[in-house]
Amino acid sequence: MKVFEKAPAKINLSLDVLRKREDGYHEVEMVMTMVDLADRLEMQELNRDTIIISSQAGYIPLDEKNLAFQAARLIKDRYDVRKGVYIHLDKKIPVAAGLAGGSSDAAATLRGLNRLWKLDIPEDELMALGAELGSDVPFCVTGGTAVARGRGEKLEAIPSPPSCWVILAKPPLNVSTSEVYGKLRADRIARHPSVPDMIEAIRTKDFERVCGSLGNVLEDITLNLYPEVRQLKMCMEKLGTEGVLMSGSGPTVFGLVEKEAKAIRIYNGLRGFCKEVYAVRMLT
Structure with missing residues (x-):
């Protein structure tokens, strides 16, 4: 069997x-x-x-x-x-x-x-x-x-987020989660993302608000350790991705895109910048 x-x-x-x-x-x-x-x-x-x-x-x-x-x-x-x-x-x-x-x-x-x-x-x-x-x-x-x-x-x-495309891009490096957390000082985090705002955005299927509520307190640490990740995020933003964030401790950066045509254009634009790029759907 x-x-x-x-x-x-x-x-x-x-x-x-x-x-x-x-x-x-x-x-x-x-x-x-x-x-x-x-x-x-x-x-x-x-x-x-x-x-x-x-x-x-x-x-x-x-x-x-x-x-x-x-x-x-x-x-x-x-x-x-x-x-x-x-x-x-x-x-x-x-x-x-x-x-x-x-x-x-x-x-x-x-x-x-x-x-x-x-x-x-x-x-x-x-x-x-x-x-x-x-x-x-x-x-x-x-x-x-x-x-x-x-x-x-x-x-x-909680309910699924609004249906959209997700562009994933991973630069050619590996990040140690323990190293990133080891450099985090929880009492010195300048800005905490609002988890309640994200939950409400998801419940109301508000794509723009989901993009505006993205946040990751580990992002600055990884971006400072690995400038390539910062450059990748900036590249994705310049290509017009609606919401951009690093996932977890990185180094993958993801972008949320509502329209398929735009997702394909951003995917093609990133392919010249980064080898590992994926255009996938949010699982809803």
Whole structure:
């Protein structure tokens, strides 16, 4: 038996950090949603008790460093599954890009193995498992659009944003999330994005207000560390993108565009500036 799962990328429409917690994590308040750029996972049961991962991408680990591998091992250990699994990962989401590609792969693995092995694990339990793997994994288990609080694991589902095009552009560099958070001083953040404004803009399907409410307190740190990201954002703004923001800790910059013709023009304009550019739809 085989099962297939789609693992979409996520973007942060709003990312605020409230304080540094005693456990070392940061208390966050974020609005996250998914876009139609996705990895695809194929899972097949093995008779022997092992985990094997393959991928067409030559730049990702295929051992215990891979979050999908960790998810498979966690579900096997927690539910005493003595069977093995072969996972093929068709990688489309850029790595270390601020798009939660690894977290979405882990979430898809949890969902897929739950079906493959008929474990009947309820979604809230899958989310709790996901939280052991990473802060973005619980959201990726459920998908959709949500407000995330705590360290990212406390989720409140909200309606989908207004339908639009999303231009994603990743410069040729990788950003360390821990490095960016390590340089953040939560008590010195000059301007916090208004998460309530973003939520209201989404609820009323007000595209212009969504664009005006975009905000990410990590953006200035990454832009200062990597001038290429700042240049990419400026380029996207000059091309006429309605709303532009860095996703997560970067380095991917995304732009929201209402009309398809304009999205295609901006996509073509960015292709001369950046190799990894995608024009996708917001998942609504």
